[in-house]
Amino acid sequence: MKEIIKVSNLTKIYKMYPKPSNRLQEIMLFNKVKLHKVHAALNNISFSVTKNQTLGIIGENGSGKSTLLKIIAGTLKPSSGEVVINGRISSLLELGAGFNPELTGKENVFLHGSVMGISNKDMESKYNDIIDFADIGDFIDQPVKTYSSGMFVRLAFSCAIHVDPDIMIIDEALSVGDIYFQQKSMKKIRELKEAGKAILFVSHDLQSVMTLCDTVVWLERGIIVDIGNPMKVAKAYQMRQHKKRDTQIESVVKSENVYQIGIPNIDSRFGNGMAEIIGIEALVDDKPVSTIVSGERVDIHLVVKIKDYLHSPMVGITVRDRLSNIVFAINTNQEDVFLQELEGDSLIRVFLSFNWPFLQPENYSISPAIANGTQDSHEMCDWIENAIIIKSISEKNIIGLMGISDLNIQYKIEGGN
């Protein structure tokens, strides 16, 4: 099949200067003294993409994904190597970068068309689809400098996907807008895929990568570690991340005072102040973790300062998904564990231990709370919204899981012919 993108021996070297002023000094010394170190953001990368193919690119922060996409999109020059493109590219990399803030939304739609080499007549036939998708109402006739950032990206996104490209470049752009816009965007991208367009898709969301892509490239420190079947590559990548986590965490345990674990994040907080949660961490095998494999035994470790006498303390957590749906909530009373009364001016540690459920691989937040009373009638002493984020992963085949939870079902079928 015809190659629509061919990347050959691509390398991008950046010069790294210890201080910004060293760059000028080097020029003034006619480059006779080298004050920089070289850093290869991409190192001899080769692959190709055919029409109809959706290629996913995964890798840790700094692995070279954006550099690669920018070179393919033509906004960055490689140090060596070659990229051959056979078709028109539309990129969601720098959304709205070509918009003129003084012009109206409508004028910018046509400006975008002319930059992409599309006549005004052809743009007129696409115009209604573009404004319907962007959904910015009468603002379309206002200068884009008056737009909210959400309206701005929605219009830019809509322009980029409606110009009938042969190649679409997408870099985490699906995280723009609200959930409805994200779903609408994903649907549109699937339509482009079904229409046979080549798509390059960079995302940290492995689930989206696996459901959308036919092939995945795993980049690490500018080189291709693996390329091929999305599930195979994504799974190998995920397991590597998991192993890395274990080695990183080891040193934390050794150096950290258990009473000084702190609260990583506080989105909001309320309570009567009779107790204060001062630390939270998730432990697997007594080591703090931010990633948990479904089925693993986890301890949520809380450190709480008791300020006033509590006759019936109860402690619990609420776990939510990224759309803020409650996935599950547990507390000591609900489990028939009744804590003894607590005197003021004391410190307690609580360990809530349970098997991490089989969940959709994504991020989940944990909100801890301490209250005084019973399940039906209590006063909240301290509630912290989204204190830590846990990334849930699975060692199982993670493609195709629908909904929030994997029920770990086993099938048994008897009879039939």
Ligand SMILES: Nc1ncnc2c1ncn2[C@@H]1O[C@H](COP(=O)(O)OP(=O)(O)OP(=O)(O)O)[C@@H](O)[C@H]1O
């Ligand atoms: N303008 C620059 N000057 C120097 N180094 C740079 C420059 N741009 C990128 N780099 C370096 O090149 C490497 C690759 O960066 P790149 O942004 O492509 O990574 P990435 O995989 O897209 O990361 P992320 O997932 O965080 O977006 C990194 O080490 C980065 O620090």
